[in-house]
Amino acid sequence: MRVLIIGAGIGGLTTAAALRRHGIDAEIHEAAPEFRDTGTGLGILSNATKVLHALDIDLTTTGRVTRKFTIHRPDGRQLRALPFEDMSRELGSPAVTLARTDVMTALRAAIGDTPLHLGSRLISYRQDDDGVTAEFADGRTARGDVLVGADGIRSVVRAQQTGPEPVREYGYVCWLAVVPFTHPNVETGAARHYWGRGQRFGLMDIGGGRAYWWGTKNVPPDIARDYTGGKEGIVTAFDGWADEVVAVIAGTPPDAIVSVPAQDRNFLDQWGTGRVTLVGDAAHAMLTSLSQGAGSSIEDGYVLAHHLATTPDPTTALRTYENTRRPRARLLVTGSRQLSRIEQIHNPLAAATRTAILRYTPMRILRSRNIEPMRFDLPTTPVEV
Numbered sequence: 001m002r003v004l005i006i007g008a009g010i011g012g013l014t015t016a017a018a019l020r021r022h023g024i025d026a027e028i029h030e031a032a033p034e035f036r037d038t039g040t041g042l043g044i045l046s047n048a049t050k051v052l053h054a055l056d057i058d059l060t061t062t063g064r065v066t067r068k069f070t071i072h073r074p075d076g077r078q079l080r081a082l083p084f085e086d087m088s089r090e091l092g093s094p095a096v097t098l099a100r101t102d103v104m105t106a107l108r109a110a111i112g113d114t115p116l117h118l119g120s121r122l123i124s125y126r127q128d129d130d131g132v133t134a135e136f137a138d139g140r141t142a143r144g145d146v147l148v149g150a151d152g153i154r155s156v157v158r159a160q161q162t163g164p165e166p167v168r169e170y171g172y173v174c175w176l177a178v179v180p181f182t183h184p185n186v187e188t189g190a191a192r193h194y195w196g197r198g199q200r201f202g203l204m205d206i207g208g209g210r211a212y213w214w215g216t217k218n219v220p221p222d223i224a225r226d227y228t229g230g231k232e233g234i235v236t237a238f239d240g241w242a243d244e245v246v247a248v249i250a251g252t253p254p255d256a257i258v259s260v261p262a263q264d265r266n267f268l269d270q271w272g273t274g275r276v277t278l279v280g281d282a283a284h285a286m287l288t289s290l291s292q293g294a295g296s297s298i299e300d301g302y303v304l305a306h307h308l309a310t311t312p313d314p315t316t317a318l319r320t321y322e323n324t325r326r327p328r329a330r331l332l333v334t335g336s337r338q339l340s341r342i343e344q345i346h347n348p349l350a351a352a353t354r355t356a357i358l359r360y361t362p363m364r365i366l367r368s369r370n371i372e373p374m375r376f377d378l379p380t381t382p383v384e385v
């Protein structure tokens with residue numbers, strides 16, 4: 001069998017690494033002409049590090065194991081603390097925060113000699129009884145038994161199945177950066193969130209004297225899509241917040257800050273037909289609130305490879321993969337939307353109520369709400385369609 005993977009992001013690379021473990025041939029086609037460091041960070045939670053461990057990928061050497069997750073008021077006063085180390089022990093795998101580029105490097109190493117074609121932009125595909133043909137912008141074609149659309153939120157593979165489909169916009173912008181930064185309030189393995197009204201901040205230790213930070217702010221969708229306020233706008237947005245928040249923004253060069261709109265897509269009930277399927281954001285783009293977009297893409301790749309390796313007929317394998325993954329992906333997409341709505345509350349009364357609920361929710365419930373999305377069992381046997 002030969003699998004054509006479209007996109008060398010986290011989902012595509014994990015799919016290739018997992019297929020390689022099963023001895024299945026794959027080739028990756030990536031639109032970008034080269035790999036570039038996005039300069040941002042990622043939280044890879046226990047569910048995903050469990051998968052990566054099964055693929056012999058260890059992120060703990062380049063990132064920082066999350067020890068404590070805390071939520072604060074904008075001025076830095078702590079509202080709640082979650083014992084992440086203890087939760088990770090229960091889940092059997094750590095949560096790690098690190099530079100995105102380090103995740104990509106580890107995944108690229110794991111695909112070994114799998115052919116990876118850069119500057120290879122898919123424009124369409126055709127399938128027949130014997131296989132699937134991918135057509136690229138430069139006129140080349142590639143032929144395989146299965147085609148996996150791992151081409152992200154603006155997936156061409158998905159668009160060929162669904163037709164034009166607008167992204168869903170949530171009316172806030174997200175700024176991100178990775179910078180050299182230490183501060184007495186940011187302990188080893190700290191993941192700190194600060195909840196304001198209509199804006200939030202995240203500050204994470206990623207090891208090596210570096211921090212990953214992100215900030216959000218409610219703005220009209222067109223401004224979120226094309227933020228032009230520069231670093232000045234961010235400094236103003238977080239003026240008067242905790243000392244470490246103000247300091248990390250101040251210490252970040254303007255050109256190190258990436259700005260992205262909060263977007264996801266309608267949840268698809270059908271991820272593929274025949275010899276074609278989707279993984280990662282192409283299948284189920286989600287908001288960042290649960291930190292599970294990359295994690296769920298990693299799970300997808302592993303589960304897909306498992307079914308292709310254990311089911312004789314590839315089209316049955318794809319449908320089994322989709323049926324297995326859909327319920328969990330749907331939970332993560334809707335869970336991220338629900339949490340995002342709470343996190344971005346602007347109304348003062350609603351925000352005060354949110355703070356009171358957060359303060360007085362019993363730890364048992366808070367812990368369970370945070371641990372459930374991180375539960376994932378590696379597949380062992382094929383599931384019936």
Ligand SMILES: Cc1cc2nc3c(=O)[nH]c(=O)nc-3n(C[C@H](O)[C@H](O)[C@H](O)COP(=O)(O)OP(=O)(O)OC[C@H]3O[C@@H](n4cnc5c(N)ncnc54)[C@H](O)[C@@H]3O)c2cc1C
Pocket residue numbers: 006007008009010011012029030031032041042043044045120121122123150151152153154155156174176260279280281282286288291292293294295296297
């Ligand atoms: C601000 C922000 C913070 C985030 N934080 C986290 C986090 O902490 N934890 C977490 O788990 N997730 C997080 N995510 C989500 C995570 O980044 C995504 O879910 C994940 O990158 C999806 O991986 P993917 O491989 O599906 O898609 P992508 O990473 O988008 O990769 C798709 C690849 O396909 C290529 N491509 C596109 N079109 C074509 C084409 N036509 N032909 C060939 N190649 C093509 C692209 O160039 C790209 O390389 C965050 C996202 C954002 C925006």
